[in-house]
Amino acid sequence: xxxxxxxxxxxxxxxxxxxxxxxxxxxxxxxxxxxxxxxxxxxxxxxxxxxxxxxxxxxxxxxxxxxxxxxxxxxxxxxxxxxxxxxxxxxxxxxxxxxxxxxxxxxxxxxxxxxxxxxxxxxxxxxxxxxxxxxxxxxxxxxxxxxxxxxxxxxxxxxxxxxxxxxxxxxxxxxxxxxxxxxxxxxxxxxxxxxxxxxxxxxxxxxxxxxxxxxxxxxxxxxxxxxxxxxxxxxxxxxxxxxxxxxxxxxxxxxxxxxxxxxxxxxxxxxxxxxxxxxxxxxxxxxxxxxxxxxxxx
Numbered sequence: 001x002x003x004x005x006x007x008x009x010x011x012x013x014x015x016x017x018x019x020x021x022x023x024x025x026x027x028x029x030x031x032x033x034x035x036x037x038x039x040x041x042x043x044x045x046x047x048x049x050x051x052x053x054x055x056x057x058x059x060x061x062x063x064x065x066x067x068x069x070x071x072x073x074x075x076x077x078x079x080x081x082x083x084x085x086x087x088x089x090x091x092x093x094x095x096x097x098x099x100x101x102x103x104x105x106x107x108x109x110x111x112x113x114x115x116x117x118x119x120x121x122x123x124x125x126x127x128x129x130x131x132x133x134x135x136x137x138x139x140x141x142x143x144x145x146x147x148x149x150x151x152x153x154x155x156x157x158x159x160x161x162x163x164x165x166x167x168x169x170x171x172x173x174x175x176x177x178x179x180x181x182x183x184x185x186x187x188x189x190x191x192x193x194x195x196x197x198x199x200x201x202x203x204x205x206x207x208x209x210x211x212x213x214x215x216x217x218x219x220x221x222x223x224x225x226x227x228x229x230x231x232x233x234x235x236x237x238x239x240x241x242x243x244x245x246x247x248x249x250x251x252x253x254x255x256x257x258x259x260x261x262x263x264x265x266x267x268x269x270x271x272x273x274x275x276x277x278x279x280x281x282x283x284x285x286x287x288x289x290x291x292x293x294x295x296x297x298x
Contacts, residue, residue, distance in 0.1 A: 006050050007162070009201030009239040011057045018051040033078045042083040045075045049090035056097050057202070059242030061279030068094055085115050085123040092130035096137075096170075097243070099283035104134035125154035133170050141177040148174050165195040166203040172210050181218050188214065201235075205244035208232035209251055216255070225255060242275050243284070250288055257295060266295040 002017030025044055036042035048071035055064035068091055075087035088111040095104040111127035114120075128151030135144035152167050168191035175184035188211050195204050212228030215221075229252040236245035249272040256265035273288050280289070 003050055007200045007202050011054050012240050014054045018047050021047050036080045042080055045071055045083045045087050052094050057241045057243050059276050061282045081118045085120045089123050089126050096133045101134040101137035104130055122158045122160055125151050136174050141174055145174045145178050165191040165200050169203055169207050176214050184214055205232040205236040209248040246272050262295050
């Protein structure tokens, strides 16, 4: 239930389910390892993987990293290869959300090697995708784009469809950075169409934000870009996702800054920034802090 709610963008509902599951979790090491071999995955690992992602969405980056560390320690201790591959996959995912390219490349590299050794083609494919995402964050879009396409093709070749809006969103970002705006727009529209059909909403605010950024890159009307940013913020607020709300509010604030609407931009961004109580060393919050300083002095 928690995983279903996460993908549907109900992050508070998902959090409640993970907390309930872990409260009832049987932490006998040998017994849970036995059940993992019988049902295919270790519940203690699975719960914590998605709990960490959910905490990030809700604005608790430090708690997310703590839960993720606990999850990986557990996954490495139980001698159950699939659960470790599962844990590495979700660790790479969390680091991509956090914007930590060095950590993404380290974990995705381990994920690819381990999944190749164990014969897990799906997790090998997502490892390639996350590795490309790490390169993209380093500004290496020329290297990232072909790897991202290769990983996405390999992922879809397994028959998997979960998280496709997220992966097509990464593709859209790579295409934007590569100056291929028409293809980028196609990728983002496709991602939103898949999300609409599957009701997979967990990445939807970021897709609208990226469309706004693309609109500006193409020299289209600032009003059109603002509409995308406002739509993203609206969805993020409904989902209670402070993380997506902050990112889209920064995009809107930069737009307003260029329109000499600095006071409006500062007020709105400071209000969103004030909702956070931790994670002030993360990439997004550092960027928000710097932007607030610019808006205040200018």
